[in-house]
Each structure stands twice: as C-alpha cells, then as structure tokens.
Amino acid sequence: MSADVSPVFLVNGSTGELVAAELRDGIDELDLQHWEHNWRPYLVERVKEMQAQGVPREKWPQQLHWNWRYKARVAEMFLGQRGFAIRCEGMTQGLMLVGLVSDARIEEQRGKPLVYVDYLETAPWNQSSLQRPPKYRGVGSLLMNAAVSLSLEETFGGRTGLHALPQSETFYRKNCAMTDLGPDAAKQNLRYFEMTPDQAQAFLKGGK
Amino acid sequence: MRIHVTPEWCLAMARREGDLEVGAGLRAPHVEPEEGASSLVEARIAFGRFVHLVRRKRGISIERLAKDASLDLAEVVRIEDDLHYNPDPRTVYQLARVFGLPQRPLTELAGLAVPKSERFRSEAIKFAARSESMEALSVEESQALEEFIRVLSERHEA
Numbered sequence: 130m131s132a133d134v135s136p137v138f139l140v141n142g143s144t145g146e147l148v149a150a151e152l153r154d155g156i157d158e159l160d161l162q163h164w165e166h167n168w169r170p171y172l173v174e175r176v177k178e179m180q181a182q183g184v185p186r187e188k189w190p191q192q193l194h195w196n197w198r199y200k201a202r203v204a205e206m207f208l209g210q211r212g213f214a215i216r217c218e219g220m221t222q223g224l225m226l227v228g229l230v231s232d233a234r235i236e237e238q239r240g241k242p243l244v245y246v247d248y249l250e251t252a253p254w255n256q257s258s259l260q261r262p263p264k265y266r267g268v269g270s271l272l273m274n275a276a277v278s279l280s281l282e283e284t285f286g287g288r289t290g291l292h293a294l295p296q297s298e299t300f301y302r303k304n305c306a307m308t309d310l311g312p313d314a315a316k317q318n319l320r321y322f323e324m325t326p327d328q329a330q331a332f333l334k335g336g337k
Numbered sequence: 338m339r340i341h342v343t344p345e346w347c348l349a350m351a352r353r354e355g356d357l358e359v360g361a362g363l364r365a366p367h368v369e370p371e372e373g374a375s376s377l378v379e380a381r382i383a384f385g386r387f388v389h390l391v392r393r394k395r396g397i398s399i400e401r402l403a404k405d406a407s408l409d410l411a412e413v414v415r416i417e418d419d420l421h422y423n424p425d426p427r428t429v430y431q432l433a434r435v436f437g438l439p440q441r442p443l444t445e446l447a448g449l450a451v452p453k454s455e456r457f458r459s460e461a462i463k464f465a466a467r468s469e470s471m472e473a474l475s476v477e478e479s480q481a482l483e484e485f486i487r488v489l490s491e492r493h494e495a
Contacts, residue, residue: 133338133339134339135339135340135341135342137340137342137347138342138344138347138348138351139347139351140347140348140351140352147344147347147348152340154338154339191360191364192360192362192364194364195362196418196419198418199414199415199418199419202414202417202418203411203414226362246361246362247362248361248362249359249360249361249362250360250362251359251360256358256360257356257357257358258358261356262356263356266351266352266354266355266356267347267350267351267354268354268359269354269357269359270347270350270351270353270354271340271342271347271350272359274340274342274350275338275340278338278340279338282338291361291362292361292362292363293360293361294358294360294361294362294364296358296360297357297358297359297360297361299357300354300357300358300359301361304350304353304354304357316363317363317364319363319364335345335346335349335350
C-alpha cells in the first residue's frame, strides 16, 4: 500500500529558499534505510568528534540511541500508533511516531483524547547543534502540523501532547505555543507540553 | 492522511523555527561509543540479525517464533531490532531450542557469556557486517548465515 503523500516545503538553511518536499503518512523501509545508513553514521561521527574534544556526555545528541527500526516495527504491530516521514531531495529529513490512546492533562481538557507524539526527530544535518547552518529548516513545524492535523481528523480537536527533549523546549513553548505542564517524574523528568484545540487552530494558522 | 499547507506557511514557520532543536520523546540510555561498549553492541547486532535471518530462512513469522519459543511477541521484536535489549538466559535457551542450535555459543552471541574463542568473536562481527540489510534474504546473507551456523556448530563440537 502506498503512503499518502502531501506536498510541503522546507527552507534551505544556506540560501533561505523554499525547497519542495513531501510529508508521508507512514514510515517505510526506505526511511529506515536512510536512518540506518545516513543518519546514524553521521550522528556517531559527530559524537566521536565531541568525545575527542572533551564535550561532556550530557551535551551529546540526546536521540543518539533511538532505534527507529524497532520503533517502526512496534508501531506496525499495535493499533493506535502512526508514523510520519518527511523526505526532501531523495532523503528522509524527519521522522515522527504518534499514539492515539492518550488523554489530555490540561485541567479544562482532562480525560479527552489527544494525539501523543512518542518520538520526533529531524535528520542530524538539520540540527544546528550538529551542523551550522542546518541543511533544512522547518522539519519540526511540518511534523507538528501532521500531528495536529491527525488529531483533528481523529476528532480529537487538535489536542496534542508530548515530552520535549531539554534542548527542544523553546520550540514547543514558543513556536508551537503549547502549554508547559512542567517536568514529569514518570518520564525521565522531561517537561510535558500540551496543545489545546484553540492553540492547535492558532498553530495551523501560523501563530497569527 | 494528507495535510494542506501553503508555501507561505512553510516559509514563515521555518523562519521561526530557525536554529531551534525540535526533538521529542524519551531518551535512550547512553552506552556508546566507548571502548568495550562497542563490541557489546556489535555482539547484539550479530545476535539480533542472526535470530532475524534464521527465522526468515526457515519461513517462520515473528508471531510464530514467539509462540513456539513461549516468548512475548514484543520481546522477539526487541531482540531483532533493539541493540540495547538484553535477552535473559531463558530467552536464549528457548530460541536455541526452537532453532535446534547449541545453547552455549548462542549465549555468547547474545553477550550473556564471554566468548571463549577470539575467532568466534571475530566471526560474529564479520557476520553482523555482512548481514546488514534487513529487507531481503539475499544470496550473500544466506551464505553468511550458513557459514555462521557452521561456526556455531564447530564451537559446540570443540
């Protein structure tokens, strides 16, 4: 079965120009091969450089040991999990896995279903901590758009939740205007962010 | 599902995103890339790929293997795909039983026992390197698998 593909655009980090890309509903074998043969070696090389330069471990990329092949396989087997990928110029630029069985935590939305972003990662060359300028900008916003759109499609009203990696909190707090519910002791003390239906509508309009 | 975005939305959001990091999800434990840890990871790659290839070579589905070995389905998936998963000795014993292979070398391959022979270790790493593709059981993979099963059996007989 071929994936649903949406035409989208990323921005070239060097020129600032729009580049045609595609958002794919589903993570397929090609995306996993890109992760395995392109993302992972790139990350490992960068970490070796950091290690040689004496960069403390806590500053290494925190998604270093994520295994997308395993995650995608588990998602295939369990209902209520969906994967998305962004490809641009023949290469996977971002991956996201979401679940459909979580409930909202914000008081006025408590107990209502939401789309929970289990994992979201952009290719290492799009991460400014690893490459400056990043090759493409906009991957995170497009993947979040997919999560919010899925929430609307599932009649969850756009409600979306996630645990942000520490270096990504600003993106979710400011760019996505999600509500910061603070550190979650049950989830490695990562801060939990949630988007209400109103916040979702604002996000889809571009925060205007 | 499809999304509908305009070039203007993409441009505005990408500019706002700028150089911000966007990762979300629980962190995996740190184990790489220190000396020593890497050989453990290589061993696990070899074990995971070995289980994966033997299963497919014999035409067994992952669900069937889990049932025959009395293992949880999610555990078999983790063995095949998650480098950080430590199978316990019972699990390795059950897999060895289903595959009809000697238990001790499989235990070494799973990283639960120190390999007695350097040759075995290097063969395991060579096997991991040769069986990189998870897509199709190619002639080369099939050959790598058969050679490695021979080495496993030699270890057992030695």
